[in-house]
Amino acid sequence: MAALLAEPFGYGFMIKAIAGGAAVGALCGLLSCFVTLKGWSLLGDALSHAVVPGVAIAAIFGLPFVAGAVVAGVFAVGAIGFVERNSLLKNDAVIGVVFTAMFALGLFLISVFPSNLRLTTILFGNLLGVADADLWQVAAVGALAVGIVALKWKDLLLFCFDAGHARSIGLDTRLLHGVLLGLLSLAAVAALQAVGALLVVAMLITPGATALLLTDRFGRMLVIAPALGALAAALGAYASFFLDGSTGGLIVALQTAIFFVAFLFAPRRGVLAGRRRAAAAAEAAP
Template sequence: MQLLNFLTEPLSHTFMQHALLSSVVVGAVCAVLSCYVVLKGWSLMGDAISHAVFPGVIVAVWAGLPMSLGAFVAGLFCAVSVGFLKNNTRIKEDTLMGIVFAGMFAVGLVIFTKIDTDQHLKHILFGNLLGISREMLIQTMIICGAILGAVLLKGKDLLLYCFDPSHARVAGLSPKVLHYGLLILLSATIVVAMQAVGVILVVAMLISPGITAFVLCRRFHTMLAVAVVSSCLTSFLGVILSYHLDSATGATIVLLQAVVFILAVVTSKIKEKRQS
């Protein structure tokens, strides 16, 4: 009964219901995309886009536009800029990502100090999961549904592209279209996750579930299932624990995901020793 009360007590508040539902849905979408991001080796790309959305958020709030729209446009601009510079310079992609995302993040900070806005900097950087309204929750559901629908529709093509772009080209697919399609999905996922954990921590939700499943699994479909389950579970428990501990909700979720990853690594090592 004590455990049941521990889990259900936070749900007596409407804002906690919104936070819990939003975090679980966002966690599931991040888990799906994280599997592709890990296989493609785009962890730094996720970090770059998550920081690059900052100026878009500030400008959108100042102009009275939806925050998600500004974030999406800025994230997409960052991804396209990296691709353009990679194709037209001799600089390596990881270096370009560092330059672009650091520059855009700095631009966002400068704009924030010069523009009069009621948007709190802390909520942008670290999320405001407990402040999600009904309208924002519906918006999150729609965007997450669209992302999952696109992945279900083109999941096999994206998987082939992540493993071997040359093979994808031979199979009649366009690696360029799949490249930018995956970037668009990544940008959209970062936009919805940003509302939950903020600009700083969003990259953790895009990497932790996928890398945890990668350590434990050998088949992609099993990897997807493990990633989604671990992400949804840590999101649920993170919201509940943050209520009782009076801690930052987004940070608590990310901390639990880090703990799960460590447990996965330890479990994998023990399994390898037994097999040897």
Template sequence: MNLIELLAEPLSYTFMVRALLVTIIAAVLCAVLSCWLVLIGWSLMGDAVSHAVLPGVVLAYIAGAPFALGALVFGFLAVALIGGVRDTTKLKEDAAIGIVFTTLFSIGLVLISVTPSHVDLNHIIFGNLLGVSASDLWQVLVLGAITFAILILKRKDFTLYAFDQTHAHALGMSPRLIGAVLLGLLAMTSVVALQAVGVILVVAMLIIPGATAYLLTDRFGKMLLLAPVLAASAGILGVYLSYYLDASTGAMVVLAQAAIFGIAYLFSPKQGLIATAIASKGRRKALVARG
């Protein structure tokens, strides 16, 4: 089998084409948002929101509503609860996040365990890329397009918020409002990625691309271009590998992203482990020569 046949065979199946489309959309959207999450330090927030949507999905199934609707409602609810606990107690944000997301996630697990279903609701947790329906694909397209448009249109405000909230306030912006909008977009992005890799692995797609791009460039504009390109490439590679290895598709997508991060971690020209080790060795030699 030649290379063209290897690439073409999976595309002869409709479910594989849908899986690829959903993966690319989710990967690009998560990657763009992850650039801001990494800079702001909201990795835990991404974890919280992605897990907190679980009860919303189960309740949507019980009510016969679209999964995305339930996930979106509980994503916004999680953001509101975290902010409420943080603002009305002496607890720090990480404690509020831990309390809210573990509670909501546990409610979701309980609902799954007691809900009679002809649908395997465990796919919500672990992802079901190969089972994406036409309606699921349309939900991903619509939510992804809306979220991506807002991220691009407001990118300057989000970037200023990430780097200097005081300066943003001095320019007449509301850091609180900008943060709330970003959290809302995080909830919507989690719903999109949920279709691809499930609740547990969403956080990886929300963090790894931005972290990888951060190691490869010092310019935020380049991060916004580099992260989605790497994420989409890893998504395509992961889907193809899962097809030929008969492995979990969502997990293979995340592993492909992690492999690219590992390469950047080792070989990044400026921040890679090998480059910094060589630079450190060079500095020591220079000091010895001077002495």
């Protein structure tokens, strides 16, 4: 049994997949705390799809994917803001129009212009085929995100919780907005390799949502969410060796399972805890 369980570690591609998946899961988990607090779930979904044309153009011209993703993410956010300011459409409608248009453009570019980028990789990820260059890219993006969060997490927390108050005390909310969007764009590119564009949003939301059920202190969230993201990604990559199924799908399924366990059994905010409090209040009532 021990030899069977250790078998995946005898293959170099599995070691890279497990390590790379854990790194991506931790990165997305860290940023998911801010996405959850800010209420940017739909915007996170939009960014994960909007970076696709940037990645496609970067692949066509042989440029780093990260550069294309950042440009595409900035353009998408700018387009959303411009349309919203100059129309009667609500934010969710504008986001839906922009991100689907950019996602479609990316798919078109990939299908028309030959490159080393496969459509299935963009849509569903290919963590088992991760290369050394991809791991270095994730490491660089992760180090950048950790460094910025370590220096500015209190400012980012205040911006996400109450942008008006942050502005009133002299914080540059436009800069914080741009920094957070830039980090999300970079994380979306890193996660594309792991789970694909269709499931990136889950990695950018689920760990933070789970951590929010387990604690009411943001500092603890910044530890819990990356840990949960890394654990689910590493276990998903490991289990896919035996189950011979979609690695990205298994990672997201595990993250969702962890979320529902917390949803039911969280000590203070779980469903069962809420029912116990309700029953105790009913018994104490005259």
